[in-house]
Amino acid sequence: MKNFVKLCLYLSIFILTQNPSMAKIENKIVLKVENEIISNYEVKNKILSSLILNNQEINQKNIDNIKKQALESLILFKLKKIELSKYNFKNNPKQINEYLNLISSNDVATLKDKFEKNNLDYALFLEEIETQFKWQQFIYKIYSNKIKIDENSINLEIENLANNQKKIEEFRISEIEVLLNNNDKDKETILEIKENIKSEGFELTAIKYSTSLSSEKRGDLGWINSKSLSPRIYSIVSKMKIGEISEPILSQNSLLFLKIVDKRLSEPKKIDLVKLRENLINNKKNELFNLYSRSHLSKLKNTSLIEYK
Numbered sequence: 001m002k003n004f005v006k007l008c009l010y011l012s013i014f015i016l017t018q019n020p021s022m023a024k025i026e027n028k029i030v031l032k033v034e035n036e037i038i039s040n041y042e043v044k045n046k047i048l049s050s051l052i053l054n055n056q057e058i059n060q061k062n063i064d065n066i067k068k069q070a071l072e073s074l075i076l077f078k079l080k081k082i083e084l085s086k087y088n089f090k091n092n093p094k095q096i097n098e099y100l101n102l103i104s105s106n107d108v109a110t111l112k113d114k115f116e117k118n119n120l121d122y123a124l125f126l127e128e129i130e131t132q133f134k135w136q137q138f139i140y141k142i143y144s145n146k147i148k149i150d151e152n153s154i155n156l157e158i159e160n161l162a163n164n165q166k167k168i169e170e171f172r173i174s175e176i177e178v179l180l181n182n183n184d185k186d187k188e189t190i191l192e193i194k195e196n197i198k199s200e201g202f203e204l205t206a207i208k209y210s211t212s213l214s215s216e217k218r219g220d221l222g223w224i225n226s227k228s229l230s231p232r233i234y235s236i237v238s239k240m241k242i243g244e245i246s247e248p249i250l251s252q253n254s255l256l257f258l259k260i261v262d263k264r265l266s267e268p269k270k271i272d273l274v275k276l277r278e279n280l281i282n283n284k285k286n287e288l289f290n291l292y293s294r295s296h297l298s299k300l301k302n303t304s305l306i307e308y309k
Contacts, residue, residue, distance in 0.1 A: 175219050
C-alpha cells in the first residue's frame with residue numbers, strides 16, 4: 001500500500017512538472033498533518049524551488065532524487081506551523097531579508113524572477129522562511145532557561161588566545177542533518193545516505209536528505225573557527241583531511257554527516273577578537289538551540305497524526 005502511495009505521488013509530481021498549467025486543475029491532497037494538508041502543488045513547489053536554489057537542472061532524475069527530502073521538509077514545516085499557531089510571534093523583516101540576500105547572492109529580484117519564470121509560488125517559499133525564524137523565537141522562548149552561555153569562560157578563552165598568539169584553526173564545513181525515528185529505520189537511513197553520497201556526492205545528498213536550512217546551500221556552513229566547535233565535533237573534524245566525510249554522528253534525535261571542504265591557519269593579529277567572541281557566543285547558543293529544536297520536533301512528529309492520502 002505504501003509503495004502504491006509513493007507511486008501515485010511520483011506520478012502526480014511528474015505530471016505537474018511536465019505540464020505546469022495543470023497545477024491549477026490538479027491540486028490534490030497528498031497527506032494530512034493533524035489539521036494541516038500538504039497538496040501535490042506544495043510538493044511540486046518545494047521540489048522545483050529547491051532545485052532552482054541549488055542551480056540544478058529541472059529533470060525527472062533530479063525531481064526523483066529530492067522528492068523524499070522535500071516531503072519530509074514539508075511535514076516538519078506543517079508541524080512547526082501548527083505549534084506556532086498557539087502563539088503570536090511576529091516576523092523579523094530584517095532577519096528575513098538578510099537570509100534572502102544570503103541565498104540569492106544579494107540579488108533577491110533575480111531570485112523572484114526565477115520563481116515567476118518557472119511558474120512557482122514565491123509566497124509559499126517565503127512562508128517557510130518566515131515560519132523557520134518564528135520557530136527560532138519559539139524555541140528560545142520555551143527553552144531560554146536552558147540556553148545559557150558562560151560568558152566568563154568565553155572571555156577567558158579569548159584572553160588566552162590573545163596572550164598565546166597561536167595560529168587559529170579554521171574549517172570550511174558542509175553538513176547533512178537528518179531527524180531520527182529512533183527505531184530500526186534509522187539504520188536503513190544511514191545506509192541509504194552513505195550510498196547516495198558515494199553515487200551522487202555529498203552536496204547533492206545534502207539537498208536530497210538534509211532537514212537543515214543549510215540544505216538550501218548544498219550543506220555549506222562556511223568557514224568556522226575551531227574555537228566555535230563543541231569539543232566532540234572538534235575532536236572529529238580536527239583529524240579529518242580535506243574532502244573527507246565523517247562517519248554518522250548520532251545525537252539524541254538526529255544524525256549528522258560532516259565534510260571538510262577546506263582548512264586553514266589564521267594569524268591572531270588578523271582575527272577580530274570582538275567578532276570572534278560574538279561568534280563563539282552565537283555558535284554555542286545555536287548548538288543548544290538546534291538540540292532543543294530537534295528534540296521538540298521529534299516529539300511533535302511522534303505524537304501527531306500524519307495520514308497519507
